[in-house]
Amino acid sequence: MTPAPIAVALDAPDLETAAQWASLVTPHVSTIKVGLELYLRYGPDVIASVRGASGVQIFLDLKLHDIPNTVAGAAKAVSRLRPAILTVHATGGAAMIRAAVESAPHTKIAAVTILTSLNESDLDRMGLAGPADEAVRRLSSLSVEAGATALVCSPHEVAAVRAEVGPDITLITPGVRPQGADVQDQARVATPEQALADGADLLVIGRPITGSADPGAAAAAIAASLRRTTAS
Numbered sequence: 375m376t377p378a379p380i381a382v383a384l385d386a387p388d389l390e391t392a393a394q395w396a397s398l399v400t401p402h403v404s405t406i407k408v409g410l411e412l413y414l415r416y417g418p419d420v421i422a423s424v425r426g427a428s429g430v431q432i433f434l435d436l437k438l439h440d441i442p443n444t445v446a447g448a449a450k451a452v453s454r455l456r457p458a459i460l461t462v463h464a465t466g467g468a469a470m471i472r473a474a475v476e477s478a479p480h481t482k483i484a485a486v487t488i489l490t491s492l493n494e495s496d497l498d499r500m501g502l503a504g505p506a507d508e509a510v511r512r513l514s515s516l517s518v519e520a521g522a523t524a525l526v527c528s529p530h531e532v533a534a535v536r537a538e539v540g541p542d543i544t545l546i547t548p549g550v551r552p553q554g555a556d557v558q559d560q561a562r563v564a565t566p567e568q569a570l571a572d573g574a575d576l577l578v579i580g581r582p583i584t585g586s587a588d589p590g591a592a593a594a595a596i597a598a599s600l601r602r603t604t605a606s
């Protein structure tokens with residue numbers, strides 16, 4: 375069976391837990407995501423540990439955000455790990471995004487638009503002209519013009535972003551919660567089925583899977599539900 379378009383966020387406190395989650399979920403999902411918690415604790419070796427013998431895609435979520443020269447160096451440094459996807463913050467600006475794209479030619483650079491944990495009043499306080507869907511749309515077109523081939527946005531904006539950037543850009547949505555699941559620190563959320571129906575290519579899901587007593591079964595259940603949605 376084709377693995378579901380899900381990136382499981384391995385936000386684990388230690389390598390053993392992350393590797394165990396990875397081995398439980400990889401039969402069911404296309405991608406596993408290594409973020410700041412694991413990468414900052416264990417460094418580049420973490421990639422080989424979670425990849426194991428599986429052919430799963432690695433999504434390296436470092437959300438780079440600095441001046442173009444520094445981001446170029448950082449993107450080049452991690453590109454030798456051959457992640458399929460690497461994140462940068464879209465608010466770093468066009469030159470920074472372009473620097474990442476040029477420095478990691480074998481990796482899809484995903485620009486994170488507006489974090490899914492932020493709501494309208496957060497944007498207001500940050501001085502970022504909203505509403506969120508308008509800010510996401512602006513940052514999406516800036517990022518694509520700068521060469522990003524993937525965008526990260528919440529499921530709330532994904533349909534509008536798809537209309538803005540067309541079919542060739544990979545749209546990645548965190549802020550995904552199965553019906554009835556705890557929203558936790560996320561603000562702009564939707565169900566996996568809704569996110570996919572609205573045009574997402576890859577759903578980032580962490581705690582609803584990794585916080586479950588059986589992460590393998592939780593991933594399998596969401597994957598099965600997505601298959602039912604796309605079949606109907």
Ligand SMILES: O=C(O)c1cc(=O)[nH]c(=O)n1[C@@H]1O[C@H](COP(=O)(O)O)[C@@H](O)[C@H]1O
Nearest residue numbers: 383409435488489490526548578579580581
């Ligand atoms: O870039 C990301 O992956 C990301 C962007 C964003 O706007 N919001 C967001 O939650 N994420 C990541 O997606 C994952 C969501 O995890 P859960 O909230 O546990 O499903 C975390 O690893 C976040 O770092």
